[in-house]
Amino acid sequence: MTDCIFCKIIAGEIPSVKVYEDNDILAFFDISQVTKGHTLVIPKHHHENVFELPEGVAATLFAAVPKIATALQTTFEPTGLNILNNNGESAGQSVFHYHLHLLPRYEETGLYGSLWNEAQATPDLEGLKKYALKVAHSLS
Numbered sequence: 621m622t623d624c625i626f627c628k629i630i631a632g633e634i635p636s637v638k639v640y641e642d643n644d645i646l647a648f649f650d651i652s653q654v655t656k657g658h659t660l661v662i663p664k665h666h667h668e669n670v671f672e673l674p675e676g677v678a679a680t681l682f683a684a685v686p687k688i689a690t691a692l693q694t695t696f697e698p699t700g701l702n703i704l705n706n707n708g709e710s711a712g713q714s715v716f717h718y719h720l721h722l723l724p725r726y727e728e729t730g731l732y733g734s735l736w737n738e739a740q741a742t743p744d745l746e747g748l749k750k751y752a753l754k755v756a757h758s759l760s
């Protein structure tokens with residue numbers, strides 16, 4: 621896609637600091653470095669978000685994640701690592717070329733939060749079962 625920043629990075633039209641590349645995927649440091657070693661992993665073909673992502677592309681992308689995460693662990697020696705993917709503006713997506721964030725975690729506070737509040741103290745199991753049937757129907 622011509623106006624996509626990540627397609628331009630893949631094409632070498634704008635600079636990036638690459639950490640891994642093969643025929644199908646590219647991993648490079650996120651410019652914002654939310655935590656030290658913050659890395660993005662992207663498919664080379666343009667797909668906007670998880671809803672558009674073909675299964676084969678997802679399989680190839682995720683297959684590379686353990687080795688990239690392990691290389692980040694060896695290099696930066698974090699105490700943990702989050703894998704994050706935002707889909708849609710309401711979920712915080714700002715670049716509309718599918719990507720995974722690999723966020724090495726240290727004992728820092730305040731740089732990155734992934735905490736949420738429990739909305740339902742008492743789960744509505746009957747309501748959830750009805751939704752489960754709808755999801756299962758949609759998957760079949």
Ligand code: AMP
Nearest residue numbers: 625636649650651652706712713714715
């Ligand atoms: P998201 O908000 O999940 O869509 O994440 C997009 C990410 O892309 C942000 O964390 C940005 O810092 C990062 N980003 C945007 N432009 C560049 C760039 N030219 N090189 C590296 N990372 C970038």
Ligand code: ZN
Nearest residue numbers: 624627666717
């Ligand atoms: Zn793109």
